[in-house]
Amino acid sequence: MPPPVSALTREQYAGRACCWCGTRLWRGAVSAGIARGRQGAHVLDAEVWACPACAEARPCPV
Template structure:
């Protein structure tokens, strides 16, 4: 499995775990852990566990190339 995208590249919903970290689709059912998204903002550590939709969980893509729902 690929590493989760960096925390600084995630939108609010993705960072909060309410949307897929890869494609941004809302997560209602079947969310799968995509690992730890890592990042820093000055002295603040932004690391957080992020989730993927079932479509992206098998073959995650970079945020620039989202999976097709």
């Protein structure tokens, strides 16, 4: 499971940075699954991405 939305930076939430280490993603990004979050009535769930090194260390369960 990726980190919760509340633990992500804006870049990570937008899928522009690795959700684990924060590395800027250029190519070879791997889906890390869905980060879960909500703010009041709003669901903030978003697909997040990982760099290849992190994706290998923490395989996506999906």
